[in-house]
Amino acid sequence: MQFFNNPDKKDWVKILERPTANMEDIEGKVIPVLNAVKQRGDEALREFALKFDNILLNDFEVPVEEINKSGEKLSDELKAAIQQAYKNISKFHATQVSSIVKVETMAGVSCWRKSVGIEKVGIYIPGGTAPLFSTVLMLGIPAQIAGCKEIILCSPSNHPAIYYAASLVGISRIFRIGGAQAIAAMAYGTESIPRVSKIFGPGNQFVTAAKQLVSKEGVAIDMPAGPSEVAVYADSSSNPAFIASDLLSQAEHGADSQVLLVSTDQSIIDRTKEELEIQLIELPRKEFASKSLENSKAIFVDNSATAIEILNEYAAEHLILASDDAEEIAESIINAGSIFIGHLTPESCGDYASGTNHTLPTNGYAKAYSGVSVDSFVRKITFQKITEKGLKNIGKTVIAMAEAESLQAHANAVKIRLEKK
Amino acid sequence: MQFFNNPDKKDWVKILERPTANMEDIEGKVIPVLNAVKQRGDEALREFALKFDNILLNDFEVPVEEINKSGEKLSDELKAAIQQAYKNISKFHATQVSSIVKVETMAGVSCWRKSVGIEKVGIYIPGGTAPLFSTVLMLGIPAQIAGCKEIILCSPSNHPAIYYAASLVGISRIFRIGGAQAIAAMAYGTESIPRVSKIFGPGNQFVTAAKQLVSKEGVAIDMPAGPSEVAVYADSSSNPAFIASDLLSQAEHGADSQVLLVSTDQSIIDRTKEELEIQLIELPRKEFASKSLENSKAIFVDNSATAIEILNEYAAEHLILASDDAEEIAESIINAGSIFIGHLTPESCGDYASGTNHTLPTNGYAKAYSGVSVDSFVRKITFQKITEKGLKNIGKTVIAMAEAESLQAHANAVKIRLEKK
Numbered sequence: 039m040q041f042f043n044n045p046d047k048k049d050w051v052k053i054l055e056r057p058t059a060n061m062e063d064i065e066g067k068v069i070p071v072l073n074a075v076k077q078r079g080d081e082a083l084r085e086f087a088l089k090f091d092n093i094l095l096n097d098f099e100v101p102v103e104e105i106n107k108s109g110e111k112l113s114d115e116l117k118a119a120i121q122q123a124y125k126n127i128s129k130f131h132a133t134q135v136s137s138i139v140k141v142e143t144m145a146g147v148s149c150w151r152k153s154v155g156i157e158k159v160g161i162y163i164p165g166g167t168a169p170l171f172s173t174v175l176m177l178g179i180p181a182q183i184a185g186c187k188e189i190i191l192c193s194p195s196n197h198p199a200i201y202y203a204a205s206l207v208g209i210s211r212i213f214r215i216g217g218a219q220a221i222a223a224m225a226y227g228t229e230s231i232p233r234v235s236k237i238f239g240p241g242n243q244f245v246t247a248a249k250q251l252v253s254k255e256g257v258a259i260d261m262p263a264g265p266s267e268v269a270v271y272a273d274s275s276s277n278p279a280f281i282a283s284d285l286l287s288q289a290e291h292g293a294d295s296q297v298l299l300v301s302t303d304q305s306i307i308d309r310t311k312e313e314l315e316i317q318l319i320e321l322p323r324k325e326f327a328s329k330s331l332e333n334s335k336a337i338f339v340d341n342s343a344t345a346i347e348i349l350n351e352y353a354a355e356h357l358i359l360a361s362d363d364a365e366e367i368a369e370s371i372i373n374a375g376s377i378f379i380g381h382l383t384p385e386s387c388g389d390y391a392s393g394t395n396h397t398l399p400t401n402g403y404a405k406a407y408s409g410v411s412v413d414s415f416v417r418k419i420t421f422q423k424i425t426e427k428g429l430k431n432i433g434k435t436v437i438a439m440a441e442a443e444s445l446q447a448h449a450n451a452v453k454i455r456l457e458k459k
Numbered sequence: 460m461q462f463f464n465n466p467d468k469k470d471w472v473k474i475l476e477r478p479t480a481n482m483e484d485i486e487g488k489v490i491p492v493l494n495a496v497k498q499r500g501d502e503a504l505r506e507f508a509l510k511f512d513n514i515l516l517n518d519f520e521v522p523v524e525e526i527n528k529s530g531e532k533l534s535d536e537l538k539a540a541i542q543q544a545y546k547n548i549s550k551f552h553a554t555q556v557s558s559i560v561k562v563e564t565m566a567g568v569s570c571w572r573k574s575v576g577i578e579k580v581g582i583y584i585p586g587g588t589a590p591l592f593s594t595v596l597m598l599g600i601p602a603q604i605a606g607c608k609e610i611i612l613c614s615p616s617n618h619p620a621i622y623y624a625a626s627l628v629g630i631s632r633i634f635r636i637g638g639a640q641a642i643a644a645m646a647y648g649t650e651s652i653p654r655v656s657k658i659f660g661p662g663n664q665f666v667t668a669a670k671q672l673v674s675k676e677g678v679a680i681d682m683p684a685g686p687s688e689v690a691v692y693a694d695s696s697s698n699p700a701f702i703a704s705d706l707l708s709q710a711e712h713g714a715d716s717q718v719l720l721v722s723t724d725q726s727i728i729d730r731t732k733e734e735l736e737i738q739l740i741e742l743p744r745k746e747f748a749s750k751s752l753e754n755s756k757a758i759f760v761d762n763s764a765t766a767i768e769i770l771n772e773y774a775a776e777h778l779i780l781a782s783d784d785a786e787e788i789a790e791s792i793i794n795a796g797s798i799f800i801g802h803l804t805p806e807s808c809g810d811y812a813s814g815t816n817h818t819l820p821t822n823g824y825a826k827a828y829s830g831v832s833v834d835s836f837v838r839k840i841t842f843q844k845i846t847e848k849g850l851k852n853i854g855k856t857v858i859a860m861a862e863a864e865s866l867q868a869h870a871n872a873v874k875i876r877l878e879k880k
Binding site (some may be wrong): 061115116118119120122123125126127129130133134136139141143144147149151154156157167168169170171172199235236250253254256257258262277279280283284286287289290291317321322323327364365368371372373374375376377378379380381382383384385386387388389390391392393394395399401402403404405406407408409411413416417418419420421422423424425426428429432434435436438439440442443444445446447448449450451452454455458 | 482536537539540541543544546547548550551554555557560562564565568570572575577578588589590591592593620656657671674675677678679683698700701704705707708710711712738742743744748785786789792793794795796797798799800801802803804805806807808809810811812813814815816820822823824825826827828829830832834837838839840841842843844845846847849850853855856857859860861863864865866867868869870871872873875876879
């Protein structure tokens with residue numbers, strides 16, 4: 039961990055900088071994969087499965103019976119946990135459904151907006167060291183609430199918890215493919231895999247590059263991705279052991295995970311450092327965590343106002359406000375993905391089960407992007423309906439503006455209706 | 460116009476295909492411009508202004524007095540029209556502000572979402588044949604309602620109506636620069652131009668390519684862009700003169716504008732064709748319009764169900780339902796940007812003043828994207844607060860899931876709090 043004491047404001051940007059990956063090299067490797075799937079469909083998918091994942095696949099689709107029976111392979115405890123998380127996440131996301139509000143902007147001119155679920159969406163769940171069934175819930179639940187008609191899932195993992203979570207959220211089809219080729223399959227469609235309109239989900243740099251590349255061809259993606267990160271705000275009321283546990287729960291994700299501690303109390307920083315060492319040694323993923331901590335930063339500042347300014351500049355994916363006055367501090371935060379208030383709200387609760395979504399903007403994107411929500415799975419289509427009286431009321435305005443923009447046909451569309459009616 | 464009679468479903472995709480621009484050539488020209496602005500800031504902007512726009516600029520910023528006095532240069536009629544549009548658009552967009560709803564997902568576990576305006580946003584308004592002051596309203600009003608703190612505008616145009624609209628929506632600074640270099644300036648910041656977190660607005664292919672390129676570097680953009688388009692649904696109740704006026708008001712935008720007519724009545728198609736010829740000859744922009752009509756399509760189908768299916772496949776930016784049963788038809792539309800209901804609701808009313816936003820997804824993007832709204836200018840930050848009781852309730856679930864995902868430190872963050880509290 040690197041330590042800073044009241045750094046100059048001009049140095050903040052440098053201190054808060056995230057390490058950047060060179061995406062150009064990766065794009066160079068991903069483009070041929072995308073093109074192969076676009077041109078040769080399933081055949082290319084089979085080749086890549088053999089080449090990259092060393093599996094010989096005839097059928098990509100997971101049989102329905104395997105999905106239906108997945109619950110039998112889980113402990114009762116885990117099944118109950120997934121069900122409880124499903125309940126909490128559903129309850130919170132259900133409040134994100136917007137109702138139709140009709141507005142008469144002028145007499146006879148009515149406008150409204152209707153949320154309509156994206157018809158076909160695709161979810162990607164990586165394989166790798168951890169079976170991310172929680173992400174199946176986090177992406178599947180809002181899709182289900184949004185009313186998406188076809189929700190498909192691609193994953194190289196065949197972990198029963200992934201299938202079980204998928205069955206809860208109404209995922210209609212699961213395909214056992216991974217990597218950039220899975221993204222290509224969902225973006226372009228193949229003989230076996232249906233094309234979708236929007237692709238969600240985490241992945242390695244190849245998957246991230248593939249999502250970014252296909253998004254230039256008209257397929258939408260959830261958001262740009264980067265390594266996961268947490269920032270913790272601490273003061274003299276904070277508990278160093280709790281803070282250390284939060285920093286480690288982020289750091290264990292991977293060597294590139296980002297951890298930032300901003301404290302108005304130097305002794306809390308010192309004691310957190312000690313706690314980190316104690317807690318680290320017992321972790322199964324301590325190699326990842328200690329690598330990640332090397333790149334991480336602890337900043338001491340004189341006062342909470344400066345701390346807030348730094349945190350807003352950083353724009354953390356997860357922000358833990360570990361102080362007695364957390365709710366007050368939260369009022370001044372304008373850039374963050376998700377905020378965890380007080381000493382007893384660790385990030386891991388939001389990662390799994392508090393109810394909020396864990397797919398959040400990393401890499402400072404929280405300055406412009408929101409996390410995934412029901413909004414991410416709908417289009418808000420606008421409507422307008424104008425009566426004869428309405429057209430009389432609004433006509434003059436439209437004609438004057440259209441003519442001032444030199445768009446005569448726009449004006450004519452109103453004039454011809456006013457004349458002939 | 461090309462005519463189709465009950466085309467085979469397998470041919471729909473081909474018939475509904477939009478002409479695609481080769482973006483790679485354009486990217487090759489835009490990348491050096493972006494890099495120059497990134498590296499040399501204002502100096503590069505001055506060079507490009509001289510090279511591309513043939514103007515020698517010392518100061519890019521438009522003096523406040525020029526903005527404040529812009530209203531004096533407009534006719535009273537136009538000023539009144541802009542004010543009326545401002546009023547209608549504000550009224551509709553004000554309903555898009557979401558309030559905070561706190562949910563207790565389990566006893567002691569509270570979650571909520573708060574909309575926070577993006578701090579710094581940039582709006583681009585192109586120069587060219589039409590001064591798009593209406594777009595200043597369409598982008599500025601939701602930014603103003605969202606509570607964005609700094610709204611800047613870049614435009615090569617110095618049309619007073621643009622400045623007047625800007626003054627209404629609270630745009631703080633206007634810079635007289637255009638093209639890809641203006642997008643670069645807002646994305647990276649220069650000595651004169653502040654860096655923003657999200658860039659909005661239309662433009663030519665260079666601007667579009669620039670927006671797409673900077674979006675890979677962490678700056679958000681409103682949405683991918685393509686030529687404007689309208690689809691009209693007609694049946695025996697439709698008025699061919701009205702339909703022709705709508706098709707022309709889209710076609711006059713540019714030679715690449717897209718126009719589609721789907722009708723369950725062949726005679727309406729024939730009479731619309733006649734009306735197009737009559738109305739076209741009087742248009743100042745008839746060259747654009749007739750070019751655009753050449754690539755446009757009219758499809759006759761037997762029944763409204765097929766028409767709806769085709770329209771959902773096309774996913775039009777603007778969809779006019781020019782029939783007596785328009786509201787009923789609208790219920791079945793799942794893919795569209797904005798829908799215009801009935802015989803007396805021309806697209807041009809939505810373009811200027813009905814209240815809905817005219818920045819909408821083109822090119823079939825309506826399958827996955829919404830038009831611009833207040834949502835586009837906020838981040839919805841999530842919050843959670845857990846009490847001691849709440850942590851006891853949720854702890855078991857989080858620990859079971861974290862351990863099943865092999866993330867021990869995630870589990871520890873809960874355990875340590877349960878033990879020490």
